[in-house]
Amino acid sequence: xxxxxxxxxxxxxxxxxxxxxxxxxxxxxxxGLFWYRQDPGKGPxxxxxxxxxxEEKEKERLKATLTKKESFxxxxxxxxxxxxxxxxxxxxxxxxxxxxxxxxxxxxxx
Amino acid sequence: EAQVTQNPRYLITVTGxxxxxxxxxxxxxxYMSWYRQDPGLGLxxxYYSMNVEVTDKxxxxxxxxxxxxxxxxxxxxxxxxxxxxTSLYFCAxxxxxxxxxxxxxxxxxxxxxxx
Numbered sequence: 001x002x003x004x005x006x007x008x009x010x011x012x013x014x015x016x017x018x019x020x021x022x023x024x025x026x027x028x029x030x031x032g033l034f035w036y037r038q039d040p041g042k043g044p045x046x047x048x049x050x051x052x053x054x055e056e057k058e059k060e061r062l063k064a065t066l067t068k069k070e071s072f073x074x075x076x077x078x079x080x081x082x083x084x085x086x087x088x089x090x091x092x093x094x095x096x097x098x099x100x101x102x103x104x105x106x107x108x109x110x
Numbered sequence: 111e112a113q114v115t116q117n118p119r120y121l122i123t124v125t126g127x128x129x130x131x132x133x134x135x136x137x138x139x140x141y142m143s144w145y146r147q148d149p150g151l152g153l154x155x156x157y158y159s160m161n162v163e164v165t166d167k168x169x170x171x172x173x174x175x176x177x178x179x180x181x182x183x184x185x186x187x188x189x190x191x192x193x194x195x196t197s198l199y200f201c202a203x204x205x206x207x208x209x210x211x212x213x214x215x216x217x218x219x220x221x222x223x224x225x
Contacts, residue, residue: 032211043200043216091211102152
């Protein structure tokens, strides 16, 4: 069964303290892995798509990487405005479903 | 502005009273989908549509109906709502859900309470 697990569930960082969020996935064949940011009361906002192991994408303080079993979202020198829930999702080859993890709630303290 | 629009944002209703949540996208996307989000369970797919007149069940379709008569619209229908359908609902669309994947774009959500 296709599955996505994110860790940790919650993370508190001091401003400037870099860290990584983990997304472990199990799919029969990966079509794409997606990272989203979700602010309270809003819909998820798309950040990155990764397609194959070894691929990396960057946007401001965020960098996403992908291996055959997991993806990491690295946050470098975070700021309070980076506080949000970060969601990971996968789509498997041969399906039209997007499967989401339960997310990591990130709080960055000033 | 490219967007997915859901209405209403908030809805309180009683058990058994039929309701419809509308969803419209202006990006000419082929693929549309409905999710519900519950604490500790994350986003779970209710129904999806690969293109007009083609829909399929997601992981939690019981108690819901959808239709895709036009490319831009994908309403979610609860024929007889029950309290366990109290949740935050999101509509999403993507350029294509087919062989070439693309990211989902989400609406701002509908918070439904069934008493």
